[in-house]
Amino acid sequence: MPKDTFFNLSEDKREKIMRAAISEFSKNGFEKGNVGNIAKSAGVAKGSMYQYFENKKELFLYSVQWSMELLVKKYNKYITMTNKDVNIFDYFYQNSKDIWVQLRDEREVVIFIQDVFLGKYSRFTDESMACMMKFSDEYILKLIQDGKSNGSIRKDIDDKLLSLFLTGVSFKFKEYLMKKARIAGEDIVDEDFEMMEKEIKAMIELLKNGMGAK
Amino acid sequence: MPKDTFFNLSEDKREKIMRAAISEFSKNGFEKGNVGNIAKSAGVAKGSMYQYFENKKELFLYSVQWSMELLVKKYNKYITMTNKDVNIFDYFYQNSKDIWVQLRDEREVVIFIQDVFLGKYSRFTDESMACMMKFSDEYILKLIQDGKSNGSIRKDIDDKLLSLFLTGVSFKFKEYLMKKARIAGEDIVDEDFEMMEKEIKAMIELLKNGMGAK
DNA sequence: TGGTCATATGACCTTACAGTCATATTATAG
DNA sequence: CTATAATATGACTGTAAGGTCATATGACCA
Known part of the structure; x- marks a missing residue:
């Protein structure tokens, strides 16, 4: 958690610093990410960064x-997630669409967070991060169990494997969406x-009915 | 490519060096991976490492x-792959089983290579590595096209999406197998x-017929 | 205006390592 | 056995960057 000094800054300045950090870590990873650069981009002195954060690791974790x-603030991501009666396929649909929308105006942040989740910064088996992942896993598991009881998901396969199946597809598909967004450039x-909506639907069809010919 | 000096070494020594390198990079990543440590583990002087390799990057790339x-030498991995009439589901089955078997006696190497493929060392958008990935992608695509024409794969969905679907599941499942292997410890x-064979089969069932209730 | 406290700053310190090099050792040749 | 080339070695160098700190700046109060 940053020091008090950081929270005494104006919201604008804090935002500028955090965006600079995210940009630097995204571009160069954690090890090569340079605190001096971040300071410069944010328009503050390097020394100031250490008035705000204990060290580089804290800066990184707070970036996440x-x-x-x-x-969450901008898109209520987890609020829609915790609704009742969420079908797992609807969830996939909504989630993919959300990411696409978010990529429009928060490209860097979304890419950064996705990279974190995709394990690009895996040297940080930090508890807080492990907790986020676990939270997400458990949510998926719950959706699967709900789906089994309301008859939308087959019952003959182990929950753990179903979850693996779904998250595998999910991750890869997100990666793909992000690549497309990068190519599409600034304005989508x-x-x-x-096009993307069609692809999401096709993917859901595969999740539901598989790729085998009937 | 290493210098001539490296290839003048005995096979044993070369192996010792490469295994030391793989172990170090696996544990600490590229940036934090320490050439001095590698040398020490391999029982050579640090200076010698630079008689063998131009620099750390070359050492890393050659480790891959x-x-x-x-x-390939030990398991003919790509030879079985290029056989005719390979069904994509058989391929998945064989591939998963291969990895499991290989984990028994080449744990470190397999984990290293998987991490490379899973993008853990993504700062290396090296051509040679990109080429490997592309090669693997194209092979999958070919299997999909074959599957479509021989009637084992549905035709109403785009090849690219099918490939995404399959590799997503495939990656995640491999990750899972490796985690299990780590837990099982030295001897499996x-x-x-x-158990694992059952799980592979369940996964193939999901690939074929999806997770939706029928 | 003067005093006190919080914050900003960048020169400086420290450390970790990638990479070098002069020298020692060993292998090969004549 | 000597000369020459190839290789091994680890002390040394250079440097990049994380982190510190003495000092400057500015805000707020009396």
């Missing part, structure tokens, strides 16, 4: 936290959006 | 190459093997 909080047109 | 070659018993 800040990003998550930003996305409606045509891209329609 | 060496690992691949070892696995027959019971583990049977």
